[in-house]
Amino acid sequence: MKDDIIIRVISNLLIPFIQLYALYVLAHGDLGPGGGFQGGVIFASSIVLYVLVYGIDEGRKRVSQKITDVLNSIGVMIYGGIGVACLMFGGYYLQYGKLPLGDLKEASHLGIYGIEIGVEVTVAAVMITIFFEMARRGND
Numbered sequence: 001m002k003d004d005i006i007i008r009v010i011s012n013l014l015i016p017f018i019q020l021y022a023l024y025v026l027a028h029g030d031l032g033p034g035g036g037f038q039g040g041v042i043f044a045s046s047i048v049l050y051v052l053v054y055g056i057d058e059g060r061k062r063v064s065q066k067i068t069d070v071l072n073s074i075g076v077m078i079y080g081g082i083g084v085a086c087l088m089f090g091g092y093y094l095q096y097g098k099l100p101l102g103d104l105k106e107a108s109h110l111g112i113y114g115i116e117i118g119v120e121v122t123v124a125a126v127m128i129t130i131f132f133e134m135a136r137r138g139n140d
Contacts (some may be wrong), residue, residue, distance in 0.1 A: 011053045018046035026120050036116035040123025047128050056135050065132070068125045075122030082114045 022043035029035030051059030083093045091098025096111025 007053055011049055015046045015050055018049070019043055022046070022120070022124075026116055029116055036119025037123050039116075040120040041127055043120065043124040044127035044131070047124075048131050051131070051135070056132070060132065063128060063132075065129070068129045068132075071121055071125035072129070075118045075120070075125060078118030078121065079115055082111055082118070086111070 022039045025034035025042055026036060026039035029039070047059070047063055050062065082096075082099075086095045086098050087093055089098040089100060094111070094115070096108040097104040099107040099111050101107040101110045
């Protein structure tokens, strides 16, 4: 498909909007359907679209295995770090109200957003990794 100019142009226009929509789903996950998992899958789908249009080699140039491995670790560390921070401030694991981020409501809100960001980063990186591994097996 990388020789088809119409598909390239349309996908180049759509990919930023797909990624922006993934962030929208993350940000509004507490008010409606969505959150970190759904946002991560939507974000990963933009990378999958890029790879389908430009090929796996070009996709790996943009998103290497090292990047996905680092993002996997960062997402889990964000999630775990917020839980450990709650423990350090005298609460239970993921008891967001104990975080020193203002009053109980604000601390809970920011703690949940932090967790959702960690989930989105991890899910996106895992889905991208799964896609690349499955695509590589198809070429073998």
